Amino acid sequence: MSGLVTVPCADAWRIWDQNMAAARQFHARDGHLRVPRQHHEEVDGETVGLGSFVANAQRRAAKLSLERRGDLEQLGMRWKLIMTRAYAE
Known part of the structure; x- marks a missing residue:
């Protein structure tokens, strides 16, 4: 199955987009994107x-598209360094 490209569905x-709207709203109000894990935003x-x-975006950073990483970086996303066994050895 080489060459197979996964395209997110419309719901994804x-x-x-809804999560990014919440992130932009939070950033505009608070000036950063250091969001508590249990925090919720009201959007529309x-x-x-x-x-x-x-938290999930940070954990899955390597799997995000460059476009999505860029969207979050524009808001000051701080990526967590995740040590893997390969780096630890």
């Missing part, structure tokens, strides 16, 4: 689990 794009009448989104 919608959820990403919907509650968004921003803390979970940021």
Whole structure:
């Protein structure tokens, strides 16, 4: 299956956009993106689990597209260094 490209479905794009709207809102208000894990934002009448989104994005940084990483970096995302066995040896 080489050459197979995974394209996120429309729902995944919608959820990403909603999370990014929450991240931009938080950043505009607080000036940073150091979001507590349990934090929620209200965006357009919907509650968004921003803390979970940021924590998951940090954990999955290597799997994010360059575009998505760039979107978060524009808001000052701080990426966590995750040590793997290869680096530790």
